Amino acid sequence: MDEGETVKAKDAMEGLTPLQEAQQIVLESTPTLGLEKISILDSLGRVLGEDIVAERDNPPWDNSAMDGFAVRWDDIKQEHAIQKPVTLTVIEDVPAGKMPSKSVGAGQAIRIMTGAPIPQGADTVLKVEDTEHTPDSVRVFKPEQQGANIRPQGEDVKKGECIIAKGTQIRPGEAGMLAILAKSFIFAYQRPRVAILSTGDELADLDERFSEEKIINSNSYGIAAAVQEAGGIPFLLGIARDTPAALKEKISHGLTADILVLSGGVSMGDYDFTKAVFHELGAEMNFWKLAIRPGQPLAFGKIQGKLAFGLPGNPVSSMVTFEQLVRPAMLKMSGHRTYGRPVVQAIFQEKFSKRTDRRHFLRGVLTREEGVFKVRTTGAQGSGMLTSMVKANCLIDIPVEVERVNPGDLVSVQLLSGEAWASHAGPIQAGGHRLSCC
């Protein structure tokens, strides 16, 4: 690039905030919400607001891993069993859920079910299928290792240990563990409430009769789903018409939520009043334009202490910018420790070129073929073409400074769903060449 071009590129960047800087500003402005007490049944996906410390061992006592007979190993040692099968006297039956009342003496055995506590005196459990037995006796014809088929007290959880740390997102495994630890209620971070406002005279909502010149408000619904996917509670404010008064009324209402997400009306068109209304409401704005595509017009600031995002109106732009800025803020608010999507490196399958003034997020399809991640675009990438999001399982992240990407180049890919991992098993390999900058 010669000097003249550098100056031109700088001019083009004027007023455009780089995404990484914008993300830093947003996260620095984002508080973490307080805690609330919730039932274990509502805990899936929630972020734990306390360390969960075990108040007892699990299992609470040594117990049997098999249906069989609790015996003294001395009685059934290999040399006895192989030369001459041993017959032991069965002195008690211990089903699961009952404590043994007797201890096992020399020549004795206690019938025991899986999960039942090991009786005093016994140190080994024989599997029922390795014995011949009557109600009163058991004949042992196969030796066992000393200690076999016994699950020791505390092998899973030791009393006093922190088993699930604050900041962990609850999955089914954690929910089961909470039950083992007898925690029917836990403290979790509150879920962010997100007010969603669409703006524009051209919009009609789903429950309205509308004429041909209208466009259906799809952003409110796409964004509401994105809010739910990120663990938040969406609150639809409907459509604000393109007048300062209509915008002001709706925005004021939205300030009861933790985050206000508005779409449309942030570019510099004749009917874009957002800037003026934000100002009137005392907004402290951090930026108005982002160096990404899709999604250049993007406002962020605080209004009366609440986070306010003005996303671009085009449906794809609003979803891509939500991913990059609103979602991380929501994850921070709800107590998560990391705020990004999983990222993998994949081999690009096409040719793509762009100017070097913006980071691009192409909607992509990631596959794994013979252990190697490969990615192609979903096809046409217009910011009004929501089919590109419908077809995509990832966003392909092309850095600001990269001008051309060729087949075989290695690109970073943000995963939007887990299916790319699941589809083709096999080891993951690197490969491809690094992207070169202009």
Ligand code: AMP
């Ligand atoms: P704007 O940013 O207001 O200039 O809007 C840019 C484009 O996005 C226009 O074509 C709008 O019709 C479209 N648009 C704005 N808001 C929505 C919405 N809520 N749902 C669907 N399309 C929208």
Ligand code: MG
């Ligand atoms: Mg508009």
